[in-house]
Amino acid sequence: MSGDVHAAVAARLQSADGRYTSARRRLVEVLAAAGQPLTVGDICRDSGLALSSVYRNLGVLEEAGIVHRLAGHDEFARFELAEELVGHHHHLACSSCGAMTDVRLPPDVEAELDRALSRLARKERFAIETHRLDVVGRCRTCASTGG
Amino acid sequence: MSGDVHAAVAARLQSADGRYTSARRRLVEVLAAAGQPLTVGDICRDSGLALSSVYRNLGVLEEAGIVHRLAGHDEFARFELAEELVGHHHHLACSSCGAMTDVRLPPDVEAELDRALSRLARKERFAIETHRLDVVGRCRTCASTGG
DNA sequence: CAACTTATCGAGAGTGAGTCTCATTCTGCA
DNA sequence: TGCAGAATGAGACTCACTCTCGATAAGTTG
Secondary structure: OOHHHHHHHHHHHHHOOOOOOHHHHHHHHHHHHHOOOEEHHHHHHHHOOOHHHHHHHHHHHHHOOOEEEEEOOOOOEEEEEOHHHHOOOEEEEEOOOOOEEEEOOOHHHHHHHHHHHHHHHHHHOOEEEEEEEEEEEEOHHHHHHOO | OOHHHHHHHHHHHHHOOOOOOHHHHHHHHHHHHHOOOEEHHHHHHHHOOOHHHHHHHHHHHHHOOOEEEEEOOOOOEEEEEOHHHHOOOEEEEEOOOOOEEEEOOOHHHHHHHHHHHHHHHHHHOOEEEEEEEEEEEEOHHHHHHOO
8 A cells, every 4th residue: 555645644643642553554554455444343354453452543543534434324333544545435335235335426526516515504504524425225246146 | 294294104004014003103203393313312202102112113114114214423323204205305414413404405416416326336336226415514503602 | 892813012131332441561762 | 771651452341222021002803
């Protein structure tokens, strides 16, 4: 993976008064290698870290704006690198197995959506931070196996 | 509230082999009156039903496609009437207090979004069922109080 | 209406994802 | 090398949510 991400993470952690320890580096590597949101179970397995360390460090990284927690379609929370690091994107969320895949909208559609949401928010006096767009359905695997 | 919703719910429940009992009717009334997704705590308080009954009947109603469970920004699941009953809409989700408010996109924006998502999904061989769009930010109250 | 059948109700026990504790280990510094 | 403060991880704990099961209500049949 690119060293840029590690540098950016180190900088963010430093300004958040945290160390870029080997455990945290491992988490970032696992998340970056996956390229899609992972459950804590996935992260534990891939990183070899203790459950409590995974949760604690994901919390630290989330606090520092490095990872992002998202509620999927199943009972498990999923984690991914923040959009500041990997760019704005959305997800295909399988309603059968819960898997999530990153996707990006064409820039013109994204721009029009942004404009429409800004108008809505202004009317409701709502201070937009970001938006989440999930496409819910059945992933390639589940659709073909009927799982 | 409109009797149409009750009739539609009764029909759906019947074809799902369930009764439209007073407890279930109360749940539908509470959800319809709220006009926004509610937590189980809210629903318990407003309906006066036992916790276990609320969960069980929300499960029955969800199975029958009458209510929809959604994972919010906080630790609580939230429930609302299905879009078939109240129409397609999205949410303003407060990242501070977790509250959610219903909003609707202009039809032309919604249509363009649909087209873009269909194209994406076709490319990924993903079978779209619906999409979820949440606008994340701070609600009027939290923005003004700094809560 | 009584007896029977089947579904629903709800108090309380149980489950498990996620959090917290704390003794140990690591890191940075002088 | 010694010290101070932070990080680690095994395990206890929390609590939203689910399950169990005896009690109760709603149909149904004669």
